[in-house]
Amino acid sequence: MDIGSSLKKIRYKRIHHKRSSPTHNVSISLLSQIETEITPSLQSLEELLKFYAVNFSDFFRQVEQKKYIYVREKKLNL
Numbered sequence: 001m002d003i004g005s006s007l008k009k010i011r012y013k014r015i016h017h018k019r020s021s022p023t024h025n026v027s028i029s030l031l032s033q034i035e036t037e038i039t040p041s042l043q044s045l046e047e048l049l050k051f052y053a054v055n056f057s058d059f060f061r062q063v064e065q066k067k068y069i070y071v072r073e074k075k076l077n078l
Contacts, residue, residue, distance in 0.1 A: 003045070006063045008035040010052045 011031075026034075026044055034040045040048070049059055 003039060003063060004035045004037070006059065007040075007045075007048060007052075010054060010059075011035075014052050 025047055030044070031048075034044065034048075046056075049056060
């Protein structure tokens with residue numbers, strides 16, 4: 001699950017200024033870390049999604065979508 005990159009995509013769609021802090025409780029540096037390397041706390045995620053006007057279920061449905069399905073080839077015993 002790639003929460004950070006999904007949040008980054010939403011931010012680019014919602015905000016024209018790439019480096020603006022969306023909330024008072026989530027700083028620009030924390031936002032940058034969330035988008036690139038750390039998993040946000042539930043409270044931070046809730047604040048970001050509220051600011052971006054995205055509900056939890058829609059967000060996680062988007063995050064959990066897979067672009068590829070890996071199928072293991074079945075070996076035949078001859």
